[in-house]
Amino acid sequence: MSADSPIDARIPLAKAPGFRWDAADAYLFDIDGTLLNSRDGVHYNAFHNAVRQFFGVSSKIDRVPLHGNTDLGIIRAVLRRQGVSDAEIDAKLPLMTAAMCAEVERNAAGMRPELCPSVKELLRRLDAAGKLLAVASGNLETIAWKKLEASGLRPFFAFGSFSDRRELRADIIRWGVDEAQRRLGSAAAVYVVGDTPSDIQAARAASVPVIAVATGIFSLQELKSHRPDLCVACCTVLLELSH
Numbered sequence: 001m002s003a004d005s006p007i008d009a010r011i012p013l014a015k016a017p018g019f020r021w022d023a024a025d026a027y028l029f030d031i032d033g034t035l036l037n038s039r040d041g042v043h044y045n046a047f048h049n050a051v052r053q054f055f056g057v058s059s060k061i062d063r064v065p066l067h068g069n070t071d072l073g074i075i076r077a078v079l080r081r082q083g084v085s086d087a088e089i090d091a092k093l094p095l096m097t098a099a100m101c102a103e104v105e106r107n108a109a110g111m112r113p114e115l116c117p118s119v120k121e122l123l124r125r126l127d128a129a130g131k132l133l134a135v136a137s138g139n140l141e142t143i144a145w146k147k148l149e150a151s152g153l154r155p156f157f158a159f160g161s162f163s164d165r166r167e168l169r170a171d172i173i174r175w176g177v178d179e180a181q182r183r184l185g186s187a188a189a190v191y192v193v194g195d196t197p198s199d200i201q202a203a204r205a206a207s208v209p210v211i212a213v214a215t216g217i218f219s220l221q222e223l224k225s226h227r228p229d230l231c232v233a234c235c236t237v238l239l240e241l242s243h
């Protein structure tokens with residue numbers, strides 16, 4: 001990175017000794033806050049409509065932790081707060097999530113994903129270097145792919161791990177790591193890229209390195225306190241980083 005880069009001048013890096021961000025064989029990217037931020041209500045509205053339709057609950061999701069949570073984790077937290085039993089949640093969940101996904105598909109033309117800085121350039125560079133690229137997201141699968149299609153990023157990713165079958169982020173990440181190593185061999189190095197402390201903790205639980213980007217709601221300082229292997233303001237810094 002050049003010494004007069006404005007990002008370099010303002011933002012200190014937090015880097016584990018000897019860590020090379022481009023040394024992995026495969027990368028698992030979180031979506032919201034890492035690749036893009038949604039500037040529309042398509043996903044949010046589908047959530048509220050489905051919760052109302054299936055559980056008669058009009059509670060807003062804003063009062064449960066959203067960032068770093070998974071769609072299923074958010075649904076369960078909202079409904080538990082309203083006194084809905086886990087048995088009822090589990091019984092209705094498959095139809096409810098199907099309704100959410102169907103609504104997002106109907107309204108996909110209204111999606112307005114805003115790419116985080118330099119994301120496309122970063123993916124192009126990793127793709128050209130022959131890296132296996134995948135997403136590991138707390139979104140439901142259909143909704144995740146719709147966001148990636150709307151943002152033009154879908155072709156970069158070979159597979160994804162989502163919250164449909166795995167409610168906890170740690171399990172979503174672990175499955176993604178396992179799938180990458182099934183494809184590339186068990187010795188393949190897999191890195192996680194995410195924007196929340198939950199991503200960092202989930203990568204740690206899966207024993208893989210993690211790069212944190214401060215393009216979601218968490219500040220660089222806050223992310224650094226969770227000690228990722230590398231913490232940067234945005235992907236532009238990765239592209240400029242020399243070893």
Ligand SMILES: [Mg+2]
Pocket residue numbers: 030031032033034068194195196216
């Ligand atoms: Mg995120």
